[in-house]
Amino acid sequence: MSTERGAAPFPYRLVATDLDGTLLREDGTVSARTRAALAAVTASGAAHVVVTGRSVPWTRDILEDLGYEGLAVCGQGSQLYHAGERRLLTSLTLDRSVARLAIAKVEAELGPLALAVSQDGTDGTVLMDERYVLGGRKPARAKVVDDTARFWDAPVNKVYLQHPRLTDDELTRAARGAVGGLTDVVMAGPGVVELVPVGLTKARGLSLAARRLGLRADEAIAFGDMPNDIPMFAWARHGVAMAGAHEELRAVADEITTSNDEDGVAVVLERLLAHEGVAGA
Numbered sequence: 001m002s003t004e005r006g007a008a009p010f011p012y013r014l015v016a017t018d019l020d021g022t023l024l025r026e027d028g029t030v031s032a033r034t035r036a037a038l039a040a041v042t043a044s045g046a047a048h049v050v051v052t053g054r055s056v057p058w059t060r061d062i063l064e065d066l067g068y069e070g071l072a073v074c075g076q077g078s079q080l081y082h083a084g085e086r087r088l089l090t091s092l093t094l095d096r097s098v099a100r101l102a103i104a105k106v107e108a109e110l111g112p113l114a115l116a117v118s119q120d121g122t123d124g125t126v127l128m129d130e131r132y133v134l135g136g137r138k139p140a141r142a143k144v145v146d147d148t149a150r151f152w153d154a155p156v157n158k159v160y161l162q163h164p165r166l167t168d169d170e171l172t173r174a175a176r177g178a179v180g181g182l183t184d185v186v187m188a189g190p191g192v193v194e195l196v197p198v199g200l201t202k203a204r205g206l207s208l209a210a211r212r213l214g215l216r217a218d219e220a221i222a223f224g225d226m227p228n229d230i231p232m233f234a235w236a237r238h239g240v241a242m243a244g245a246h247e248e249l250r251a252v253a254d255e256i257t258t259s260n261d262e263d264g265v266a267v268v269l270e271r272l273l274a275h276e277g278v279a280g281a
Contacts, residue, residue: 010044011272014213014220016073016206016232017265019052019062020189021225022242025261030066037266038066040273049073049209051202053188053228055118055157056081056088057126071212075118076186076196076228077205078157080212086122090208093120093155094183094197100152102182102195103159109178110171114162115148120155127151132162133191159183159195168193172227186228187246203231223257223265224249240268 015038017023023030038048047070052059055075060083063072069084080090099117107113114131118124126142127150128134134142145151151159163171171193175185183195210216222229222236225245233239233252241253242264250256257264 010041010046011275012219012221012237013046014210014215014236015041015046015048015269016051016220016222016236017048018202018224018226018229018232019050019054019059021245021260022223023050023260023265024062030062031263031266033263034266035066037263037269037273041269044273047213047215049206049213051077051206051209051222051224051232053186053192053194053202053226055079055120055124055126056122057124060086060122071209073202073205073209075157075205076188076194077200077202078196079120080205080208081122088122089212091120091157092197092200093157094159094195096152096156098182099156099159099195102179103161105180105182106161106175106178110163110166110174112164114164115151116160117151117156118158118160120157124154124157128160132160157196161193161195162191187226188228189226201231202228203235206232206235221268223268225260240264 042048049071051073053076056079059074063083072081072083074081078092079088082089116126116128116132118126128144129148130144168187172185172187184198186194186196188194217235218237220236221238222232223240225242227246227248229249230252238254240255240257241249243259257268
């Protein structure tokens with residue numbers, strides 16, 4: 001990267017990336033090309049902040065593999081995690097009595113649901129009933145319980161919902177209507193519909209991280225692929241959706257890049273880095 005006199009600086013001081021469907025390829029890895037682009041960006045002085053719906057136990061191994069030591073926004077914004085110090089800086093939990101009432105309201109409208117909860121903390125367990133399907137994800141800790149009353153033994157940051165017949169979009173819309181403002185409902189990925197505290201978004205968590213770093217929204221570029229990334233796109237100066245992103249996110253994106261398997265994050269960062277290099281040539 002050029003540092004010659006007259007070189008244009010990298011245009012963003014904050015690069016925020018979702019993980020699943022964005023930074024991660026479908027096999028769960030980060031490509032060498034994307035790693036190199038992120039390294040070049042951080043060498044320019046910009047901060048890379050991971051912003052994910054995954055809670056800390058689902059995220060920690062990925063961060064360690066990347067050699068990531070900065071701030072990570074986890075759990076849809078409920079957890080601000082310092083990877084280098086391996087500790088939570090902030091944590092917001094979902095009121096358990098409210099969560100139980102919200103589930104009852106949704107099931108009264110839609111019938112029985114498959115359920116799971118994410119317990120709070122850096123070592124929180126994911127508890128599931130026997131009907132819940134994790135798909136391709138392998139959290140650090142997950143346990144099937146016979147009695148869902150055990151879901152509420154410890155603080156939780158979110159509840160996962162699945163329906164035997166409804167699509168993710170249909171379940172999200174129906175659940176939002178049923179909960180009546182008790183919680184927010186977000187779609188975070190295929191088969192991942194969640195109940196979270198009212199007002200909790202990735203943008204909220206990212207703004208906390210940015211404040212600690214002394215950075216602003218108008219200095220940020222954000223990458224994502226699902227509707228839970230919409231608030232982050234609204235917060236950042238520039239939002240980049242991956243090819244194949246959910247149509248709701250594509251509708252508000254400033255730019256569409258290639259897919260996660262085609263290094264879509266790196267494609268954009270390399271273009272921005274090349275512009276910087278040309279300016280200093």
